[in-house]
Amino acid sequence: MLKSFASDNTAGVHPRILAAMASANEGHAKAYGMDPWTSEAADVFRGHFGDDIDLYFVFLGTAANVLGLKSVTRPWHSVVCADVAHINVDECGAPESVTGSKLQVIPSHDGRIRVMDIVPLMHSLGNFHHSQPRVISITQTTELGTVYSPAQIRALADFAHANGMLLHMDGARLCNAAAALDTGLAALTRDTGVDVLSFGGTKNGMMFGEAVIFFNRELASEFKFIRKQGMQLVSKMRFIAAQFIELLRDGLWLENARNANSMARLMAESLRGLPHVTITRPVEANAVFARLSPEHIAALQKDFYFYEWDPVLHEVRWMTSFDSTEEQVMEFVHAIKRLA
Ligand SMILES: Cc1ncc(COP(=O)(O)O)c(C=O)c1O
Incomplete structure (x- = not known):
């Protein structure tokens, strides 16, 4: 057996999750999310994040980030992110290639970005020569294993909103952050002003599956088309849903x-x-x-x-x-x- 401390991606699947997938394997069910597991999973998510969310499952974390960003940007926009951000370093240029918008990379401090480093980019707002900053994207936990506090997230969200921008969170490891801070999942997202969240399951015991969650539902109005065109509309969605139910239902x-x-x-x-x-x-x-x-x-x-x-x-x-x-x-x- 490989002795690995390379990544939480090298781990297998939690036995309870595997059992949940096996028990979802009962005959036929409607495809593309029209099955009972997907609606039950949506209820479980609402229990954590509130009733007024829009929720979409995808296979990959990269897809969650890229398609979530695509739904809120146009090609003349920019996404402000950390130098070490997964979207900047580890997605092979997919955010730029798929959304057409530019990543504006700023220095991070132990993985976190700060409002004071974003302020200088604001002089571009309204200038037709420049990409228009539209989204601030942060990663929780960060790529360097650190955690944004609720106050730090709130400061970034308030700054974004005050400047007509949105806050996106790559929450591939949001569960680890909530465990570290001893908070719920909403306390680090909806309650602190996050607009669009990539919520990770794979790194915390699932086989595959991530969720894109919109706290501002208007932003999701075209996402069902964006997901399909982005090749992430999963036909046997019940197997992602069953995993999330098991992961999120009781702790x-x-x-x-x-x-x-x-x-x-x-x-x-x-x-x-x-x-x-x-x-x-x-x-x-x-x-x-x-x-x-x-x-x-x-x-x-x-x-x-x-x-x-x-x-x-x-x-x-x-x-x-x-x-x-x-x-x-x-x-x-x-x-x-x-x-x-
Ligand atoms: C911070 C972060 N975001 C997103 C991802 C999603 O990656 P993938 O597309 O491999 O699921 C990862 C995986 O390593 C990650 O570390």
Whole structure:
């Protein structure tokens, strides 16, 4: 078995989710979301996020981001995001290619962006030579494993709205953020002014499936066409819906995310103070970033699978998952200690 701290994507599927998929496998059901599981899942989502949402399932997180952004932009718009944002770094240019709008990348601080760094872009508003800033996009938890507080999200939302813009959240790991802050899912989204949310399931124990949620329903008016044209209208949607029902109905999302977060904390605490390892980012959710010598990285990679996040700085990312165990983490920690 692969010993992996590369990503929460390398984990398998939570047994309860797999069982929920198996139990949805009962004969025929209407396709394309007209099945009873999809309507039950919508009720479960409404229980978390409120009654007045519009909700669409898609297969991929990249698709959730790109199609969510497409629904609120025109080609002369721009999307303001962090330099490290998944939409900027890891989506192969799909946001620009599919929406036609420009990404305006600003520096991040441990993964988070701030209003003061967006202010200078506002001079473009109304100037027909310039792309028009239309959306601020943030990632929760950030790509560097940090978490935006509700106040930080609210500040970005208020600034966006005051300038005629919208706030999009890439919530591929929103569950980890809510677990870290001990809040509900709405407290970090609808209650703090998020307009469009990509809500992730895959990284928290599902096999596949993400949701695009609109808190401002007017923004969703064309999304059913955008999703189909974007090739994400899933025919056997009941198998995404059944997974989300199981994840969100009675707290499995929180249990999974808490486990992932606490395993990262255990890893970081066990490594702190070692002379040959420097933890480089605040450990706030399920990722640990660290610097080691290239020789130590290569030696560890013989037995464990993980990426070098920044090959120039020799900074690595170690991620824990819903199913990471103390034994696995401590085996890894001991292997790191033995390098010295
Ligand atoms: C921050 C973030 N957003 C979105 C995604 C979605 O990616 P995918 O299209 O692989 O589901 C990922 C996956 O790694 C991610 O880390």
